[in-house]
Amino acid sequence: MQEMTGTHSSHSREEEAQKNMGGGWTTFPFIIVAGLALASSGIGANLIVYLIQEFNIKSITAAQISNVFNGSTTLFPFIAAVVADSFFGSFPVALVSSSVALLGTVIFALTASIKSLRPEGCMNKGSRLCEAPSRVQYGVLYTGLTLAAIGFGGMRFTTATLGANQLDNPEQPAVFFNWFFLTWYVFSVAGFTGIVYIQVNVSWSVGFWICAASILIDVMVFLVGYRYYRPENPQGSALVDLARVIVASVRKWKSQLSSTTHNYYSGSVPVSAVPGKRLSFFNRAALVTEGDSIEKSWRLCTVQQVEDFKKVVGILPLWTSSIFLSTPIAMQNSLSVLQALVMDDHIGPHFKFPAGSITVIVLFSAAIFLFLLDRVLCPLYQKLVGKTPTPLQRIGVGHVFNILGMVVSAIVESKRLKMFHDRNKSMSILWLFPQLVLVGVGEAFQFPAQVALYYQQLPESLRSTSTAMISLLIGIAFYLSTALIDQVRTSTHWLPDDINFGRVDNVYWMLVILGAINFVYYLACAAFYKYHHML
Template identity: 30%
Template sequence: MEIEKFNGVSFELCKLKMEDLLVDRDLWVAMTATSKPSGMKQEDWDLADKKARGCPKSCVRRATIAVLQPKQDGKLYDFFLYFSKNDIHGGLDFVLMQKINLQGELTKNSEESKHNSKFNELEGFVDWKGRPARKSSHGGKRAVYFVYAMTILDNLAFVGSIINLVTYFMMTMNMELAEAANTLTNFVGTTFLLSLVGGFISDCWLTRFKTAIFSILIQIAGYLVLLIQAHDKSLWPPQCDRRDLTAVCVKVSGGKSAMLFVGLYLVAIGNGGSRASLAPFGADQFDERDPDERGNVSHYFNMLFFCVTVGSTLGVTVLVWIQNYKGWDKGFGISAGVVFFGMICILLGCTSYRNRIPQTSPLTRILQVFVVAFKNRKLQVPENPEDLYERDDKEAILVTDRLLHTDQFKFLDKAAVETENGKGKSSWYLCSVTQVEEAKIIVRMMPIFASTVLMSTCLAQLQTFTVNQGVTMDRSMGKNFEIPAPSLAVIPLLFLNFMTPIYDRFVVPLARRFSGHESGITHLQRIGIGLVLSAISMAIAALVEVKRKNVAIEKGMEDFIPILMPPIPMSVFWLGFQYFVFGISDLFTYVGMLQFFYSEAPATMRSFATSFTFASLSMGYFLSSVFVSIINSATRNITGSHGWLHGHNINRNHLDLFYWFLAILSILNFFNYLFWSSWYKHKPVDLYEPSIKQSKEEI
């Protein structure tokens, strides 16, 4: 900036903030004088230049706020009013609120007071009664505490149940190990897959708040069905004597099986819907156009993950102990109760929320682009992207909707080529550049999404086969206490409970100093670190399983029967190594995915895009079931156990080879991820308004 000082206020800080904005938006380019760097294409330089123009605008506003007083230079004051009275967007409501704070209470009923009242309203948001939401009374940090409470209670119930369900399926419902593992992974996979449905509904039909409430009610109904079956033994399959090695256990079937699956999948529908709506609902409480509030989004997602770990810790300890020692009926009853209490917490904050107004179906908008592009497949795309059709700013519901043109997937640009047949008609005949870019964003996300699926497959093993390993090992802790095998997951969870706040409060600010990124490191870097750690976790799991089997062979305990015989003389804490490494992996990848899909998605489809995180988990669990079935079939005739993972006896199986298989696949998948993450182009938001130039000249 050419002006170094105004009214004694230095602009040096303003210049530094401008550099931070450029770095944050990947627009910081080293160059000499005003020449473009060698090796950069002219069109790339022009695009970066256009995107960078919004950074000085933001900094000029902050500088204006810093020196503004009612009796100061008239032209500067007029410049400020120019922003107010010409409906210039991009943080206007933030500027106006700062102006009110500096000047004191404005004259009631004055024209300027009415104007400021108008821009205190948040476009695209309403309160619980359907009235326009106001920045001063809705949203912010106070609103997300209710979301945090629900997240803790929901994960207490859900994680505490799924971590131990394999035991319930095998010991009560008489399923074999592989079938029990597949039943669990299919259930969890369906739960996360249904988050796509929940995200779709909250984006285009119901608000995210209403979607969450209805989903929670369905989830409670599912737990109640499971409670009834677990309480009434007549709804169980015939129980058998597991001490008799020749006994044939009849697994659950018929109406009893139907009741089990009705309960499970009511929980799946409800939990999937609430997960898809609650995470973006909390992020909606912060305004991305307000520089101060925008920085809270990263903190929110870190704290959301912290709440997930706190709830999960309580689930795998307290709830698992109740299930094992007090009965599954009491366990399901507590799950229903805590989820109901979580719903009450959400309802208590209803008057303080910002509720985003549902818009057009995101799938419809994407489909329109492909349909119109196909119709216009014979047309030529103009060489100048500015010749493509773009909607008028007044048509945009949110300023963050307006996206700049990118060069990828040029075929889709044909949907924005104006024709005589398309003028004045619906989006099934002509799409705007912004709508085309929304479709491109979703397409660009798909390789990133696919690259994270295998990590979820690795996670599935920690909730199935690793639990079964723990059942065979020495779980004593002192003379009178025995750790339930599913509670081993508490090892990484306790570590994450301690590390997540440290990461958010200390590591992120430190990394921000070096990277200039609001989150310390980019979302894609965070995901990549998690993928590497998941591969290491599977390698550790394979080594531990080799040692466990060797101990069983040395002690002649290959035919060990859990519960009925003494455990293998090897501490269950050996399994803590793989849990610990994968826990760190989850800290990076889970939060990175939530932030990536939320921040990159168009504003009108953020619930749907955020649910890609849970859909990735879903695909991972389904892939685990596929791997188990295929590997058992492929190795049936070459192993004495009739398959690597066949039957009840884990000591006769080859779980170690399955872990090595996943470790090698994870390494290959990481290199696949590196390729796609370097190819990915971030969302190009247009933050530049030509009218800024005119207003600067007026000063």
């Protein structure tokens, strides 16, 4: 009884110490980076339209530039996460990234404000005689976009990790990610609607300067919250530790494995252990053999380092399946804008729906469904089944909705082309809504679930990297979608500059087939995956 009382007192003291160190849900308002969500969506949403109308860039090329920008925005978080985990922690990396984002947005806004930084407008839209941008104009444009992409990417997921690290209860990070992404979606919707409306109806310049101002406010709020953040202790380069396991295993590949604990190196951990049987080849990295020493870190690793390596390797197949889940979404983002540009954008007698805002339907439906999942569907599922749905189950449902979205996309585009060619009529932009809603519902299921899965299943030394893994795969998906568009243009006539004379519906059917094959691959990966602890 005295032991229990002493243990309880010890836990109470630890909890009190953690409270004094800061952290907790108090930090949430300072970490949600609402201004960043507003600015990144305000620039990314209407980028294709801006490039076509203000820089005289052809439609498919503009779509590819947009994909590269979005890909970079989601690729740089991984680099930022590795730097945060290895050297500086999440806060400094997020602060520097937000400053870079502000600089990039200011430069990009200047292209809309200073006439000499963009080419002369076309007399007739679509004319081949339109003046192309000069090298200087391209240089300024790409500099602004590159810096903005680096900054947007570097801040988004490092702040997500910073927020999750403030919480003590192991179940709270999953709830935090739901609310973090819900907030992100809500402010992204504001960017896709409010900022785009200003760009189209007031001026491009005003819209982009509002984006810059929102980032500045974000940086100030982020800094105000500094005194509430719990300090972080970067643990060195975890990726280097993973590389050491590979090298040490290969160097000792002829060594016979042992089942005795004292034959394995546990480092400073007081209790010796034997590495698990899965991927046993890599157990040799922790096996103590002749000539090994603590100083030879590329020959001898700890049991913990070996187990951490196995966690990463074990989750990689699931991660790769998500690359091909995100590729169709990235392609649909660009193609939907091009479709919206040639459709009837009137909603009622007085309102025109901006083409650049069309993908806001994805964000809007994802935000609504995230709220329903958190407050209604997951509690109901838990009541009926007795446990919450696992991340793998939620990701699987996301795959299904994504495929359904591509099926509807193909059917709608086929009907649009038939209407255009048979009756020379434009289909209403409202027909694009159902497919985008389906993709948004799919994102609500799979996106936060993936972040929670990686955060909880990967080693603690890879906390920032784990949340950025979803961003890395989305970045790769955007680059793949750019390459896929280029390949389709080269080998078929499906994607001409005027999509009214193309076959975008065939592109969507191709994505349906790829999505179905990938879903089967995902099911196989999920069936063989074992949680390291139940979520």
